[in-house]
Amino acid sequence: MKDITKKYTNGEITINWQPAKCIHSAVCVRELPQVYNPKERPWLKIENATTEALKAQVQKCPSGALSYFMNDEANKERETLETKIEVLENGPLLIYGTLKITDKDGKETIKDKTTAFCRCGQSANKPYCDGTHIGAKFIG
Numbered sequence: 680m681k682d683i684t685k686k687y688t689n690g691e692i693t694i695n696w697q698p699a700k701c702i703h704s705a706v707c708v709r710e711l712p713q714v715y716n717p718k719e720r721p722w723l724k725i726e727n728a729t730t731e732a733l734k735a736q737v738q739k740c741p742s743g744a745l746s747y748f749m750n751d752e753a754n755k756e757r758e759t760l761e762t763k764i765e766v767l768e769n770g771p772l773l774i775y776g777t778l779k780i781t782d783k784d785g786k787e788t789i790k791d792k793t794t795a796f797c798r799c800g801q802s803a804n805k806p807y808c809d810g811t812h813i814g815a816k817f818i819g
């Protein structure tokens with residue numbers, strides 16, 4: 680999948696959407712169905728929720744596919760994530776924070792915000808989760 684970023688703004692907040700990072704946990708669709716509807720175009724209707732509701736939801740995005748920034752230059756607020764590790768039930772291992780990852784061939788990659796590592800062994804993009812655990816019905 681292309682490494683693209685789409686931006687949606689209500690004039691106060693801008694939400695960045697990076698589809699290549701999405702692990703299809705559907706947290707956004709469950710939390711704010713009036714905003715996130717994959718069956719509609721555009722799939723993200725930022726005008727259907729308050730800025731505070733949007734911020735709260737984006738902070739729960741487990742993959743980091745959704746992120747935001749406040750448009751006001753005087754307000755450089757950005758979501759702040761503590762470094763933490765979380766095991767998603769029947770899904771990936773999430774590591775929050777900036778990571779320098781060296782792959783098996785010695786190639787280094789910098790990952791920021793949230794990185795999802797495959798726990799099911801079925802990902803075609805190891806060591807990262809690509810959402811395959813859902814179709815594989817991974818339990819763990």
Ligand code: FES
Pocket residue numbers: 770771772796797798799800801802807808809810811812813817
């Ligand atoms: S845990 Fe998501 S593809 Fe393996």
